Amino acid sequence: MLFERVAVIGVGLIGGSFALALKQAGACAQVVGAGRNAENVRLAQERGILDSVAPDAVAAAHGADLVLIAAPVAQFAKIFREIAPVLGPKALVTDAGSTKRDVIAAARSSLGRKIAQFVPAHPIAGAEKSGAAAASAELFRGKRVILTPLAENTDSSVRKVDAAWSACGARITRMEPEAHDALLAAVSHLPHLLAFALVHEIAGRENSAELFSFAAGGFRDFTRIASSHPEMWRDICSANTDHLLIELSRFEKRLAKVRALLEQRDAAGLEKLFAEARAARDKWIHSS
């Protein structure tokens, strides 16, 4: 048994799945949850995700030896501030935020001298569905979780948080918060921005209904991430603007090369670029 009492602040897809996975692994004795949506929290209790429901983050964190913050990142500063006074000396805090430098800055200013108890994490898992209804003990199995430990963390604290995510079936990697944010800008944040931009461009036209009506499976897959949550992506863009602008510039340059190939009617050059992209993607798919 890794933990006696685990508190989950924000019992959605990620928080609910974390609770279910820890329980299934026998890694914790009980899970208490708190969330803004009363109906969702009630459903989480009905589904056996939560053993008890706390009225707020403070009550949930009180007496917990592990707290997972899986709420929208914009609420993190408030949550850190509220739970700081009730965190026991041996309690650990981890999170599921998609960006790490901003989360760590919020923790530093709100947790005060208890900052050493916070081991930041980002589980690279998700699904189109959301809420406790979609939570699954299998969500993190085989998926990546990136830990971005702080200089203040003890080895023992990092190992315990690592053990919690590992118990969920995840593959753990550690890196610097800056490296995390740079990496995610390339493989997640920029693609979301491109998908939002393309759908917005088509949606704004007079004949958008006709255009959408002839869009097929390729367009559906390409734009799936444009159905992501606007507030969450606003916060990610705000937190990671610098790296996102770097990635955007790189993409714009690559697109300019594609444009030049088109303008020069360089069919062989286009085919070469397409073949290289396809080979790289297929290699990735077959190795993952």
Add this chain to the structure above:
Amino acid sequence: MLFERVAVIGVGLIGGSFALALKQAGACAQVVGAGRNAENVRLAQERGILDSVAPDAVAAAHGADLVLIAAPVAQFAKIFREIAPVLGPKALVTDAGSTKRDVIAAARSSLGRKIAQFVPAHPIAGAEKSGAAAASAELFRGKRVILTPLAENTDSSVRKVDAAWSACGARITRMEPEAHDALLAAVSHLPHLLAFALVHEIAGRENSAELFSFAAGGFRDFTRIASSHPEMWRDICSANTDHLLIELSRFEKRLAKVRALLEQRDAAGLEKLFAEARAARDKWIHSS
């Protein structure tokens, strides 16, 4: 019975599915096929897609009352030229090419006075799989097929080709070849170009292996179309360069607006754009 003898030139996913769907609908008596890949053609016969195999396009088209050309578009001119002499006066020809102006130009120069017998079509259906092994009688069910009839076509010819695709379960729309190519540039050709460009950009970096290893489901879906066939997409880009450049310019302008919102740290503006894109996509998904 719409047709006695249907010839399928190119017995891949599209050609094979067309044959299976017509047979299932009882719309033709027999299907003869020709293809470059002997093993694939043999498999098509084993699967009951073809009743007989012809050694080449000429032999397949001989005596057919409907010919479907479902080969790569780059081969169309040669196929039109070869089959023209053996096309009976009542035989009809249709195709499955992804672009229409170039296909029609090839038909005009190769079919000669038999041009009136060609009714161009583009079934907007496909799958990640290819070849006769992936063919299915259900591939076109509920999917769009765009006919771009020629001024030379008789009403009766267009109706008969319409009936063939309708028998496959497709929803038929007619439009001008130019309108077809403009529409597909927006909802298919540009998205493919963007996906190829993004994967190529990431694949070219020193740390590409690390980047790919942290890419998740969103990236996989977004880049799925970058695993499309390089030759096919070279030909599409060559045939539709003008409309593709128009679409690329529109996208670049939209992306410049997104860049401006990022640079100005306009979180509300980004959220508004994301919310509008999401709403438009969700409306489309729920209506399709």
